[in-house]
Amino acid sequence: MLIYCAVTSTPLNLTAQQEKDAHSFGLQSPLSVYRTKHIFPPKDRSKLIIDPLRVTMQGIHCPQYLVRGQEVKVVDPEVALLHHYRSWRRQAKVKDTSAVRFAPRLIENVRKAWKELGVS
Numbered sequence: 001m002l003i004y005c006a007v008t009s010t011p012l013n014l015t016a017q018q019e020k021d022a023h024s025f026g027l028q029s030p031l032s033v034y035r036t037k038h039i040f041p042p043k044d045r046s047k048l049i050i051d052p053l054r055v056t057m058q059g060i061h062c063p064q065y066l067v068r069g070q071e072v073k074v075v076d077p078e079v080a081l082l083h084h085y086r087s088w089r090r091q092a093k094v095k096d097t098s099a100v101r102f103a104p105r106l107i108e109n110v111r112k113a114w115k116e117l118g119v120s
Contacts, residue, residue: 018107025110030103035083037092042074047082 014022014030022030040046043062050058056065063072083096 014103014107018104021107021111022103025107025114027106027110029083029099030107033095033097033100034093035096037094039077039081042072049082 018030046061048062050063052058054067054070055063056067058064066072083099
């Protein structure tokens with residue numbers, strides 16, 4: 001099953017080491033709290049969560065071809081949103097700190113994964 005969620009910078013209250021690590025790992029979500037105000041519909045600047053074993057060909061904003069028998073499920077924006085964190089220059093923004101609580105754990109998990117992979 002594929003799930004579509006709608007698309008959507010200011011440093012958070014991280015320790016100096018966490019902020020340094022977030023930058024070195026290239027993580028945007030721990031360093032950004034702004035998203036676009038407008039919630040785009042599926043297939044229009046949308047982001048998605050996929051199981052790569054169920055997609056034959058993936059496009060930028062939607063799957064091009066699915067494995068036979070698979071389908072796309074659209075998640076109501078009232079239930080969940082998957083935000084694309086980046087600098088939005090010419091669009092109305094809203095402050096959204098809902099992901100802040102995950103920042104320390106995300107940074108630690110990426111640090112552990114990089115260590116296991118031998119990436120420095």
